[in-house]
Amino acid sequence: MSAKPAPRSPVASVVRDLMAAAPLPALVQLILTALNAARPGLSTVITAGFVNGLVLGRGVLPWAVAFGGVALLEMLTNVFSGPAREWHQAMITLRVQQRVLACAGGVPLARHFDPDFHDRLAQASKNLSERLARWIESALSLIHSTLATAGLLGAIFALGGGAWLAGVLVVSSLAGLLTHGPLARIERERSRLLARPQRIAATWADLLSRRESAGEVRLFGLGDWIRARWAAAYRTSGEVDVRAAGGQLLWNGAGAAVTVGAYGALLVLAAGAAARMDPAQAAGAFAGFLMTGELMQAFLRQMLNDAGSMYQHAGVIGDLAALFAEPEETERLPPDAGAERPVSVDAQSVVFRYPGAAADTLKSVSLRIAPGEVVALVGANGAGKSTLAALLLGLFRPGGGSILVDSADLSERSRGSAVFQNFIRFALPVRDNVGFSNLVKLRDDAALQGALQQAGSDLKGELDAWLGAEFGGRDLSGGEWLRVAIARGLLARSGLIVLDEPTAAIDPVAELELVRRLLALGAGRTAIVVSHRLGIARVAHRILVMEDGRIAEAGTHAELLAMNGIYAEMWRAQASWYVDVLPHR
Numbered sequence: 001m002s003a004k005p006a007p008r009s010p011v012a013s014v015v016r017d018l019m020a021a022a023p024l025p026a027l028v029q030l031i032l033t034a035l036n037a038a039r040p041g042l043s044t045v046i047t048a049g050f051v052n053g054l055v056l057g058r059g060v061l062p063w064a065v066a067f068g069g070v071a072l073l074e075m076l077t078n079v080f081s082g083p084a085r086e087w088h089q090a091m092i093t094l095r096v097q098q099r100v101l102a103c104a105g106g107v108p109l110a111r112h113f114d115p116d117f118h119d120r121l122a123q124a125s126k127n128l129s130e131r132l133a134r135w136i137e138s139a140l141s142l143i144h145s146t147l148a149t150a151g152l153l154g155a156i157f158a159l160g161g162g163a164w165l166a167g168v169l170v171v172s173s174l175a176g177l178l179t180h181g182p183l184a185r186i187e188r189e190r191s192r193l194l195a196r197p198q199r200i201a202a203t204w205a206d207l208l209s210r211r212e213s214a215g216e217v218r219l220f221g222l223g224d225w226i227r228a229r230w231a232a233a234y235r236t237s238g239e240v241d242v243r244a245a246g247g248q249l250l251w252n253g254a255g256a257a258v259t260v261g262a263y264g265a266l267l268v269l270a271a272g273a274a275a276r277m278d279p280a281q282a283a284g285a286f287a288g289f290l291m292t293g294e295l296m297q298a299f300l301r302q303m304l305n306d307a308g309s310m311y312q313h314a315g316v317i318g319d320l321a322a323l324f325a326e327p328e329e330t331e332r333l334p335p336d337a338g339a340e341r342p343v344s345v346d347a348q349s350v351v352f353r354y355p356g357a358a359a360d361t362l363k364s365v366s367l368r369i370a371p372g373e374v375v376a377l378v379g380a381n382g383a384g385k386s387t388l389a390a391l392l393l394g395l396f397r398p399g400g401g402s403i404l405v406d407s408a409d410l411s412e413r414s415r416g417s418a419v420f421q422n423f424i425r426f427a428l429p430v431r432d433n434v435g436f437s438n439l440v441k442l443r444d445d446a447a448l449q450g451a452l453q454q455a456g457s458d459l460k461g462e463l464d465a466w467l468g469a470e471f472g473g474r475d476l477s478g479g480e481w482l483r484v485a486i487a488r489g490l491l492a493r494s495g496l497i498v499l500d501e502p503t504a505a506i507d508p509v510a511e512l513e514l515v516r517r518l519l520a521l522g523a524g525r526t527a528i529v530v531s532h533r534l535g536i537a538r539v540a541h542r543i544l545v546m547e548d549g550r551i552a553e554a555g556t557h558a559e560l561l562a563m564n565g566i567y568a569e570m571w572r573a574q575a576s577w578y579v580d581v582l583p584h585r
Contacts, residue, residue, distance in 0.1 A: 001497075014320050015317065017099070017160065018136075025088035026088055029081070029085060030083045030143070032077045033143055036081065037145075037353060038073070041148070043079060045159065045288065046063055046067045048159055049062075051062050051066065051287045093128070093132055095380060103324060103328070105329040110310060110354060113354045114356055117326070119196055119199065122199050123191075123195045134309070138309035143532055144311060145300075145306055149296060152292050152296045159284075159288045160285060161285075161289055176421050184308045186244050188311070188315050190240055191315050193240045194241075204229045205230055257565075286509055288315050321361040334564075342373075342526045343496050344371050345368070345526065346368050346403070346407070347368075347391075348366050350362055350365045351399045352391060352396060352399050354401055360549060362549045363550050364550070366551070366559050367544060371495075371527060372526055374527045374542075375543075376531065376543045377530045378531060378567070381532060383549070384546050385500075388546070392498070392528065416495070417490075418499070419489035419497075419499050419500070419502040420500045423485035426467070427466075427468030427470040428468075430448075430452075430465055430467060430484070431463040441491055448463055448487075449482050449485040452487045453486070455490060456486075457480065458480075486502070499529045501530050501547075516539055535574075542555065543555060545565075553566055553567055
């Protein structure tokens with residue numbers, strides 16, 4: 001039996017994708033890097049020949065011409081390296097950002113309720129273009145310094161220095177390696193510790209700057225309180241930076257001491273090697289050894305810096321690898337574009353817990369909804385109504401139990417349609433705000449206008465008008481935005497529609513009338529109405545009362561009142577509010 005190939009590590013997968021993202025610009029970069037790296041070794045040999053020519057008084061011109069050729073090679077490679085680098089980095093950044101966005105939009109919805117996932121996403125997205133550019137530059141610089149060092153080693157042998165001189169120079173220069181590893185580890189730990197406090201500080205700052213929160217912040221006098229929280233998070237970031245700077249200062253000092261010793265050894269070694277050579281070549285050899293040794297130390301230090309920089313900036317590779325390792329949700333079709341056939345919904349012993357939560361939100365919920373049935377989910381806030389609705393739509397995957405729609409698992413079907421309480425107000429034209437629920441109809445003006453008309457919106461004649469003040473568009477009232485969201489939900493002609501308290505912001509009478517209108521428009525669909533107001537429950541065929549993550553009662557309005565249980569108590573409490581609490585006029 002043949003052995004299975006070892007699974008590729010997430011980091012190796014990211015590196016492979018970076019290499020494959022832009023092969024042509026990568027090849028151009030490598031060729032230019034190799035040509036430029038040949039210059040130092042050639043320059044030392046040419047310098048040695050030029051000095052010997054001056055000492056002997058002959059043969060200077062060929063070396064001068066050769067030196068001009070090397071200078072021209074360096075100039076041309078430098079001229080073309082800039083555009084090639086920009087081209088390469090742009091292509092790679094585009095590829096990686098596409099994957100980051102795909103991951104953010106492709107993970108199961110429940111992951112967005114996990115702070116660890118948002119830390120991971122923020123860390124991977126933070127200064128992504130800049131961090132990727134630095135990592136790529138470090139990788140190319142490491143290749144350049146490695147090739148240049150190899151060329152300098154060849155120059156030592158060409159000048160007659162021998163293996164011992166090359167070996168001693170390499171060993172003395174590598175002493176600086178002791179400082180680079182600790183410095184890189186300090187920087188990586190600093191980056192890790194800063195992820196959460198920086199995100200918290202940004203959240204507090206966002207509250208002070210967003211238009212949506214400005215009113216309440218000023219109304220309740222929250223400015224000083226929020227600024228204090230922002231300052232606390234910012235101070236935490238500063239403490240991390242100070243600790244990292246102290247460690248970096250210590251190791252940088254040690255590296256400087258090693259460098260001074262290496263330069264002293266270089267002069268002694270070069271002079272000793274030249275003294276043992278033919279006097280006609282000694283001057284050039286000494287100049288060449290000295291130049292080679294200085295350049296070699298510089299390039300070996302550069303190699304170490306590049307390796308440390310790659311390690312330091314490899315954080316972006318690790319962050320991306322951790323993000324890309326997130327499980328992806330199987331992509332499903334949007335609501336069916338043409339069919340409105342009502343569907344059945346069957347849930348058995350469904351359990352669900354949000355990531356990081358201490359207890360289950362839903363606890364062994366079982367229900368069956370017949371095709372075309374209108375079911376109301378009612379209960380106190382936090383009872384699990386919206387969570388159950390999201391599960392029935394397939395937005396969450398149950399932690400236990402099963403959900404079947406028309407006897408098929410949700411993963412094998414397109415999703416239903418919905419109008420949520422916190423619906424999105426896209427700062428885009430009316431056409432997009434409505435058509436996003438059914439992209440097939442995005443250019444179908446008649447279908448879009450029909451959905452807007454059914455929703456009672458006056459925007460049916462303004463499909464290309466921009467909405468939202470962010471881009472200078474028309475800013476709608478809450479009720480007008482609601483009608484746009486309803487039109488979006490109606491355009492997705494699915495056999496299942498969920499109304500998850502979309503009308504909670506309007507008065508109960510208007511809510512009841514609007515829900516009746518929606519259900520009339522959606523006749524023939526299976527409908528689930530989520531509300532904590534019991535008045536609209538009377539329009540449903542059946543009412544499910546939720547309490548503490550369970551279905552506590554089920555029945556019609558009259559049946560539930562006769563039970564004299566949870567629903568009856570809630571009904572009397574809400575009815576008394578209108579009779580006893582509201583003033584008579």
